[in-house]
Amino acid sequence: MKNPQIKNIIFDLGDVILNIDVPVASKSFAELSGREQSEILTIFKENDLFRQFETGTLDEAGFRNFIRHILDFSDLSDEAIDTAWNSLLLDLPPERVELLKKLKETYRIFLLSNTSSIHITQVNKILEASTGIEKLEDLFEIVFLSYEMGLMKPDTRIYEKVLEQAGIKAEETLFLDDNFDNIQGANQVGINTIHVQKPTTILEYLKDYAV
Incomplete structure (x- = not known):
């Protein structure tokens, strides 16, 4: 169900936007x-x-x-x-990117990923091959990457840093992640959350937000 307070949506990358198999x-x-x-x-x-x-x-x-x-x-x-x-990076379904574009019309959207520079280089190649979009920064207002921040989810400090840098309020923010520990970390700082669990995808979880 859609939360009318939400103004910002933060997405995890792996198994939320991009399919992976660790x-x-x-x-x-x-x-x-x-x-x-x-x-x-x-x-x-x-x-x-x-x-x-x-x-x-x-x-x-x-x-x-x-x-x-x-x-x-x-x-x-x-x-x-x-x-x-x-090799753990699989495909990036174009319909998920279309959802992000739709959400961007109404919400401020961000990415927060535990990842490495080698993976991000490859993710951008997969993104361009799948959708023609060159890099993640073209989809999100700010891309927050653990290796650049020196912090990893579920450390609560990473969520606090995202809120501060983006200038957004926890109670007005929704965070989607496939890892339950990461969901709990976000909850601890007051962020609303959705635990993404396969086979359900963000297309189903956010259908009410994309109207």
């Missing part, structure tokens, strides 16, 4: 390195790989070198690493 990346690195996928997952978790890259602790070169180090595979090329890392 385990595919570990499978790709397993195939590259000749290891089991379960071993790759353990290595990534023990080394806190996602957090380091997605909060900007590691830059692109540092990330690639870290991958070579933790997989003990010094001959991995930059291209091979990027391709494996990006």
Whole structure:
């Protein structure tokens, strides 16, 4: 049901705008390195790989070198690493972009994503191939990316920073994310939320807002 107080909508990226399959990346690195996928997952978790890259602790070169180090595979090329890392990024349905355009006529819309620079470069390629739109910044008023902010969802500080930088009020803002922890983080600072759960998509969740 539509909340008449809402003036701003913040979207997560993965599995909200863009379809993703996170385990595919570990499978790709397993195939590259000749290891089991379960071993790759353990290595990534023990080394806190996602957090380091997605909060900007590691830059692109540092990330690639870290991958070579933790997989003990010094001959991995930059291209091979990027391709494996990006393999979790799937398709971006054009109808979701059309929804964003429609919502933009009435609401201020923003993006807030836990992500990395390598992923964003590829996402923009997928976006352009799918819709002809060159980059995410052409869709949203402000694009908030974890690796640029030095913070990740569900840390409440990232939501507070978004509200402050955008100049918007929590009670007038709706946030959509597929991760329940991220939803709870936003709730803690007073933001209205929708927990996006497949197979339902934002087309259904926001149909009342797009009228």
